[in-house]
Amino acid sequence: MASKTSMPSACPAPEEIPSGLDVFRTIPYALILPELIFGCWVWILVAATNVYFPLLQGWVMYVSVSSFVISLLLLMAYLFGFHRNIQSWRILDSLYHGATGIFYLSAAVLQANATIRSETEAPPEYIPLYYQLNAAATFFAFITTLLYILHAFSNYYH
Numbered sequence: 001m002a003s004k005t006s007m008p009s010a011c012p013a014p015e016e017i018p019s020g021l022d023v024f025r026t027i028p029y030a031l032i033l034p035e036l037i038f039g040c041w042v043w044i045l046v047a048a049t050n051v052y053f054p055l056l057q058g059w060v061m062y063v064s065v066s067s068f069v070i071s072l073l074l075l076m077a078y079l080f081g082f083h084r085n086i087q088s089w090r091i092l093d094s095l096y097h098g099a100t101g102i103f104y105l106s107a108a109v110l111q112a113n114a115t116i117r118s119e120t121e122a123p124p125e126y127i128p129l130y131y132q133l134n135a136a137a138t139f140f141a142f143i144t145t146l147l148y149i150l151h152a153f154s155n156y157y158h
Helices: 020-025 029-047 054-080 089-121 124-157
Strands: none
Touching (some): 020 029, 029 124, 054 124
16 A cells, blocks of 8 residues: 655745734745835925825825825834734735825825926925925825835735
């Protein structure tokens, strides 16, 4: 009789999600802190202007503030190890960061539109200042979009 030996599985076992300070040493979880910092800059720069385009910049503020709060809660969950009790945590993390990347992309495009419109539609005495603030907010919104999308794809490929 042939002995029954276990065959090695074709796919490797998924690596464990880090917790504690190890979160800051592993990709994609190390991207959460830059996501928070750049997202906070978007929030601060849009709030520093007199919002002349409430429909456009209201969505930018909603996306940046809600993403900041949820990402901060997610970071706390990683730091304190709350994710260890949930089997499908990677899927949740990947879906959240993918959806947030799409939301941030829409917010960045709307912020770019507000930047272009602030050149002509803002009061003349505020045009240079508001244009510069809006341009900086647009830049940080696109960087934050890139970070969220990188996080989602790198988590998906792990």
